[in-house]
Amino acid sequence: MNNKLMEKLESRLMPVAQVISKNKYLLSIRDGFLISMPLLVVGSFFMLIANFPIQPWIDLLKNTYISGESISSVLSVVTDATFSLMAVFVVMGIGYNYAKYEETNKIFGAAVALMGWFMLMPLTTSFIPEGSEKVYEVASIPLNWVGSKGIFVGILCAIFSVKIYKRIEKKSWVIRMPKGVPPTVGQSFAALLPAAIVAAAFLVIHIIFSFTPWNNAFDFIFNILQMPLQQVGDSLGAMLGVYFFAHILWLFGIHGTNITDSVFRPILYALSAENLSALQAGQELPHIINVQFQDLFATYGGGGSTLSMLIIMFFFCKSKRIKELGKLSIIPAIFGINEPIIFGLPVVLNPVIAVPFVIVPMFNIIVTYFCMSMGIVPICNGVVMPWTTPPIISGFLSSGWQGALLQTVLIALGAMIYMPFVKSMDKNYIMEESGSKADGEEISLDELSFDD
Numbered sequence: 108m109n110n111k112l113m114e115k116l117e118s119r120l121m122p123v124a125q126v127i128s129k130n131k132y133l134l135s136i137r138d139g140f141l142i143s144m145p146l147l148v149v150g151s152f153f154m155l156i157a158n159f160p161i162q163p164w165i166d167l168l169k170n171t172y173i174s175g176e177s178i179s180s181v182l183s184v185v186t187d188a189t190f191s192l193m194a195v196f197v198v199m200g201i202g203y204n205y206a207k208y209e210e211t212n213k214i215f216g217a218a219v220a221l222m223g224w225f226m227l228m229p230l231t232t233s234f235i236p237e238g239s240e241k242v243y244e245v246a247s248i249p250l251n252w253v254g255s256k257g258i259f260v261g262i263l264c265a266i267f268s269v270k271i272y273k274r275i276e277k278k279s280w281v282i283r284m285p286k287g288v289p290p291t292v293g294q295s296f297a298a299l300l301p302a303a304i305v306a307a308a309f310l311v312i313h314i315i316f317s318f319t320p321w322n323n324a325f326d327f328i329f330n331i332l333q334m335p336l337q338q339v340g341d342s343l344g345a346m347l348g349v350y351f352f353a354h355i356l357w358l359f360g361i362h363g364t365n366i367t368d369s370v371f372r373p374i375l376y377a378l379s380a381e382n383l384s385a386l387q388a389g390q391e392l393p394h395i396i397n398v399q400f401q402d403l404f405a406t407y408g409g410g411g412s413t414l415s416m417l418i419i420m421f422f423f424c425k426s427k428r429i430k431e432l433g434k435l436s437i438i439p440a441i442f443g444i445n446e447p448i449i450f451g452l453p454v455v456l457n458p459v460i461a462v463p464f465v466i467v468p469m470f471n472i473i474v475t476y477f478c479m480s481m482g483i484v485p486i487c488n489g490v491v492m493p494w495t496t497p498p499i500i501s502g503f504l505s506s507g508w509q510g511a512l513l514q515t516v517l518i519a520l521g522a523m524i525y526m527p528f529v530k531s532m533d534k535n536y537i538m539e540e541s542g543s544k545a546d547g548e549e550i551s552l553d554e555l556s557f558d559d
Contacts, residue, residue, distance in 0.1 A: 131208035133369035136262055139201030140372060143193055144491075150189025151383075151490040155504060157182040158386060158488065183387065190383055191254050193376070198224050198261035202269055209273040215298045219272050219305045220265035226309040227264065227316070227324040228252050252325050255380030258373055259333040260325050268305050275301040333377070340374035341396045343476045347469055350405060354465045357410045358455060364410060375401055383489030392486040395479045399487035402494050403501045403510075404475040407518050409445030411454060411464035412471060414498070415521030419529045426536035429529075442495040463528050467521045474517060484509040 157168055157179045168179040199217045206216020229252070231244040251257075275281075280300050284293040312324060321327040339345055349371050353363030379397040386392065408414025417440050420433035429452075436447040454460050478484040485506045492501055498518060502510035 130369075131205065132266060133366075135201050135205035135208055135266070136373065137365070137369035138204040139197055139199075139262075139265070140376065142200030142203070143196035146189045146196055147193060147491045148493055150186045151492065153182045153185040154190075154383065154386075155490050157186075158490075186383075186387070190380055191250050193255060193380065194253050194257040194261045195221070197258055197373075198265050201262060201265035205266055205269045206273075209269060211269070211273045211276055212294060212298060215294075215302065216269045216272065219268045219302050220261075222302070223268035223305060223309040224257075224261050224264040226306065226313055227260065228257070229323045229325060254384075255377040256329055256333070257325060258377055259336075260328045262373065263328070264309075268309070271305045271308055272298075272301045275304050280304075336374055337377055340371065341378055341394050343396070343473070345371075346396055346401070346405070346472055346476075350468050350472060351465065354411060354468060357449065358457075358461050358464065372398070379487075379489045379491065381489075382487065386488050392488065395476055395486055397487055397489065398491060399489065399505050400475065400479075403487065403492070403496075403498070403505050404514065404517070405472050406468050407471075407498045407514065407521070408440035409443050410449070410468075411445070411460075412467040412518075412521050413445045413448050413454070413464075414440045415467060415518050416460075416463070416525040416529055417448065418518070418522045419525050420533075423526070424529065424533040426533050426540055428536050428540070429533050441497050444495075459528055459532050463525045467524050470524065471517050471521065474520075475513065478513055479506075484513050 158165060165179075168182070169177050171178045173181055198220050202220025203213045203217040205220075206213045209216070225248075228248070230246060230248060232247045232249045234243045234245045235241070236243070252260075276297075282296040282299055284296050316322065316324045316327060319327065321330065349367045353367045356363035356366060375396070375398040378394040379399060382392045382394055382397055406412040408417060414437075417433055417437045420429050421437050424430055424433065432447065432451055436445070436451070439445070439447065449455060452460065454464055475484070479486050487505045487510075490505060492504060496504075498514045499511045502512075502514040506513070
């Protein structure tokens with residue numbers, strides 16, 4: 108990748124990236140999912156305890172009872188309160204963050220988002236009593252819609268409801284209380300009319316969908332939008348395309364995965380949730396591509412899978428510049444933090460490193476996908492782990508010892524791909540350093556000039 112190509116890519120991609128990175132809708136979706144992240148990690152932790160990949164342990168928890176319930180069932184209560192309700196947290200988070208970007212009341216933004224979402228939800232569950240063939244519709248909040256299946260409707264409801272709320276507020280169609288009234292009371296009355304208009308708008312939508320073949324917005328969105336998107340997202344081509352675009356952005360100093368995650372991560376979460384449900388039910392895991400596949404097997408040490416590069420820098424390079432940077436950066440990289448390398452080596456606008464920086468993650472994705480599709484490595488079980496979980500540990504918790512071994516092999520193979528490129532750069536730095544010593548040059552801050 109020469110300098111002219113880098114300049115051409117920069118001129119084409121930078122405007123697109125800037126538009127995406129400043130888009131308040133995508134930022135709200137991204138930040139809304141971040142609110143649910145700690146809760147999903149907590150739920151995953153208890154799921155991991157109940158399904159730790161050691162069969163005698165799993166059998167022990169299933170066959171040991173507390174007050175008539177197996178320990179495995181007791182532990183699943185935490186998972187049910189997090190993963191099974193994940194869409195509730197996501198809708199609330201998106202409504203809150205979009206209200207922040209619209210500069211309106213954040214709490215009421217989250218509240219009207221939830222209200223509109225529940226108004227469109229079919230609040231019944233089909234039930235067939237034992238020994239009966241008749242289907243009864245029981246008034247309830249259906250768990251399938253407050254979980255991963257309801258996420259896409261939730262995203263649309265959160266954005267639409269807050270937008271209406273802000274529009275009404277901007278027109279000053281609010282009830283203003285006299286001075287001396289406590290601020291919280293004044294805010295509640297100010298939110299009354301905007302919230303009522305939001306409710307009226309969603310009631311109209313509810314009625315419109317009741318006349319359609321789908322009968323409600325949830326079935327319509329799930330079948331027309333969410334399922335096709337999940338089918339596209341659950342493919343090797345989609346993952347490769349997303350990662351190629353993200354890493355090209357990284358080369359220009361833009362956090363590529365932050366941009367792509369705002370669009371792609373909701374799809375991955377839905378796929379992970381389906382894997383987790385299958386795991387709980389003892390069924391075959393349906394999706395190779397999911398959040399864990401992306402976080403745990405695509406890159407190691409951050410964007411570009413730079414942990415592989417750091418191994419070469421740390422053990423095989425001789426230039427003082429690279430060795431010192433390797434020593435400083437290798438520990439953070441184990442936990443997925445690689446900004447010291449991205450901007451210190453640098454990777455940004457570096458045509459020598461650009462090739463392996465893009466190739467290694469793509470290689471990791473392809474190898475992992477085929478290993479899982481052929482059954483060599485178990486599919487990721489849907490348990491969400493923090494992205495800072497070190498490799499090998501994360502692979503074991505997600506896909507057993509096979510996952511840990513695959514991560515080890517991929518890091519080693521990535522190091523081999525990086526080797527000639529890093530050694531070439533190391534050779535140039537050695538020549539620069541030896542040239543400086545031969546000339547007796549010393550760098551002094553007093554001699555630096557910015558006039559040139």
